[in-house]
Amino acid sequence: MNLQSFRKMFLSLSGRYDLVDEDYSDNGLQVFIDEGGKFLDRLDETQKSWATRFADLALGESFVTFPYCRAIKEVWAACVTTGRWQLEKKDLQDLMEGYLRTLPAEMSTGVPLYYSPCVTRSVPMKDTIASFESLMGYVEVTDSNYNAVLVNVPTSEDITVIVKGLFYTPLMVEDADANYWSEAHPLLLYMSTMRQIEVINRSTQGVNDWMSSIALEMKQLGMDLVEEIIAEVSQMEG
DSSP: OOHHHHHHHHHHHOTTTTTTTTTBBBSSSSHHHHHHHHHHHHHOOOOOOOEEEEEEEEEETEEEEEEEEEEEEEEEETTTTEEEEOOOEOOHHHHHTTTOSGGGGSSOOOOOOOOEEEEOOOOOOOOSSSOOOOOSSOEEEEEEEEEEEEEESOOOSSSEEEEEOOOOOOOOOOOTOOOOHHHHOOHHHHHHHHHHHHHHTTHHHHHHHHHHEEEHHHHHHHHHHHHHHHTTTOOOOH
């Protein structure tokens, strides 16, 4: 179900004509759909909670940025000459102290072995793209919605950084857009959208009623994930 079809369904079920125009375009509903989807993403872990992000790290670069990430779990790297290897996580302070005492332009290139999740937010935020170059010389601050991974050395060749973790479901923007929740579980997305509306209306009873239905549906999705994890496991290790 794409975004426009979801609006039609929402209007039919809820009767909230104030949030959808006559041509089924948005009139305030979109923010509740977006936040409803993100609420479902955070509520429980499902088969679609994990995702992989591939990002190019060019020769001489030491960081990559990417959107929609809730939590970075693993970072791998791959290139033609070395193959594929996993990077070891370090605290940002340890990475800076142990490896990144000089600016990237003054460092020798090499093969990255360590990484750290990195801050991509400056205070105050500026209208134009800010840059860590003036502060640390490592990571461009493109948007506070982005996460970043900083590696311990500017790479000596083009490599692909593979980030595995928990990611938000991409938002629907255009009428023809669809995502996991709208395609696989449109009624669950509807319930979560209605819950967000009740939150804004400060209706505690309404929030609780929708939450009861949502929790039951999400529990079943979580059980599907457990079934997948334990499939073909004949005995416990240890």
